[in-house]
Amino acid sequence: MRIPLIALVVLLAGYRSLGYYAHVAHGQASLIVHRRSIEAVVDDPKTPDATRRRLALAAEARRFASSALGLPGNRSYTYYVQLDRPWVAWNVFATPELSVAAVQHCFPIAGCVAYRGYFREDLARREAERERALGHDVSIGEVPAYSTLGWFADPVLSSMLRWDDDTLVGTIFHELAHQKIYVKNDSSFNESYATFVENEGVRQWRRSRGLAAPDEKGDRLEHGFTAQVLALRDRLKAIYAQPWGDDAKRVAKAEEFEDFRGRYLAWRDGEAGGDRRYDRWMAQPLNNARLLPFGLYDTWVPSFAALFDGVGREWPSFYAAVARLAALSPTDRTRELERLKHD
Template sequence: MPFPSLRRRIGRLATVASCLLLGGCGSLSYYAHVAHGQASLLMHRRPMAEVVRDPATDPGLARRLGLAAQARRFASDALALPDNRSYTSYVDLHRPYVAWNVFATPTYSVDALPQCFPIAGCVAYRGYFEQARAQARAADLKAQGDDVWIGPVPAYSTLGWFADPIVSSMLRWDDDQLAGTIFHELAHQRLYVKGDTAFNESFASFVEQEGLREWRKARGLPPPDPRDQAMEQGFTALVLGLRERLEKLYASTADAAMLARGKQAQIEAFRRRYVQWRDSRWSGDPRYDAWVGSPINNAKLLPFGLYDRWTGAFAVLFERAERQWSAFYAAVGALAKKSGTERTRDLERLATLSNPIGPVRQ
């Protein structure tokens, strides 16, 4: 189902331990919080094989972890992803999510207030292992006049610096989404460009999507339903269209009162476009209704587009590599070594080849 898939994508922006590695996260209290949260995960890991064999383990949990172990092995054997201890252990969090990300923008801007870390580079959020801390940070930013949104995080990655476990919040997804997340996070460990979120997430999303096709084929299952992906892409295009309209509004010379009215008018117009799109193209499918019906601000729009911007470009590279993973990774690695300007130029050219008519905005 695309709505859980979309929530999974938004929630995976979670390399909160990156600041732990070399410091530089601002206040000492935040550093201590992240260190404690990361240490807690490491301390409570249990090998998945041990959990599966334990007679006290719920049979449903044992089945899901057994499937995760198969997907983990497939990732290394068939997709040429790192063969290490990541996602070979399990942690029961005893809470609904592993972390919460705080996104923030100025009131009249669609650009994030960046958080910069030594290894991950600058990203659009700051992550917390405790919901109360995320809420306190959000309240402080809101009091300063910023737009704020808190995104719950079911999955978690340290980009390979630690042996990241499967956490219980990942098991809320179906089997495909669980396997796909393992492929996605291991792709980050295979290749990561500091400070280029769209490149990193699009690359990992392509590995996830193509890896999932191969995973299903190996298990004798049909390919994923293309309608699900089409609906998710269509909704993402609607949200990106709203963001573009707001960006143009904020670039105008209007005063604050006019900007406030224009902002609300654009959000309401988006809701009307959504209803028309939902009813005319998807027979009233309500899976995005809750997102659209809840409060919308600039910060809530930030995660969209990061995961899909360059997936078409990576698809072209994969075909050029004759669908061989090692050759594909070599081609992506060559792109990663280029300057940001050169890399973007090459990706734009490749994306045009994957979609000659260019991107669609609704």
């Protein structure tokens, strides 16, 4: 499962209190203060060889993003930050106890999103406890990277270097795509568009280096597991819409989660061929909030793939077409994405 990467684009706005504003401002400022140019880190004899190789790869991908994919040619991903923690941030997701709708947080820059981000784990956990005290289902997601949508020169972070090559390269493409086009209050559009750019960008990147096409097994498994989670979310939504008392809904909710565990085991040992990559996620307690990130990244990916083909697979024409979609009203935009998806 992927966690949304535009996690902390709330700098300068959207705070519940001055304390939160100060925390986010301090966290972003700390990254700026501690960043070093990738070129300097690669040239530093004290840099471990493994880090040097990964950063050299990131620098190549950064150049490819602008020269071949038409993505912004700014200073983002030309810096490196060695973090003093395993993750750059933590996202807090929350839903009402008997709803699959996210508790929304709205910011002038990013619009409304389904989480609230923190640079410190203890503060994220404190926020989670506050949401639980309100009776909400809560989940905390670890964030290895995030985007400021071009407001700052986003760096490569040490938390990103644990990924495989394709994920590291693809994330740079993904985040730069957000900097090129972003629509307030439409996370599904934004993430699906950036995911398409990421996926197609990685294919072209690998081809330019004489490498085989990406292994699609991981994508198939991710799509299969995501489909199951989305089906679970639909079943829960139907339960919560019933004219039952809250206690009856709670019982049905618990039964649905238990049934899902059985469905997962059957899928894992059957269609997934025994692959256990999702066992760790399944081992944790299930609630509404844990389901929120699923489906965010890929709802409209087929639509953007059709759009790319329709403009002759030319990046400038593609971005122009995406910009036209972005300018539509939400209703018209969804209608056009549906048409592209099913054409």
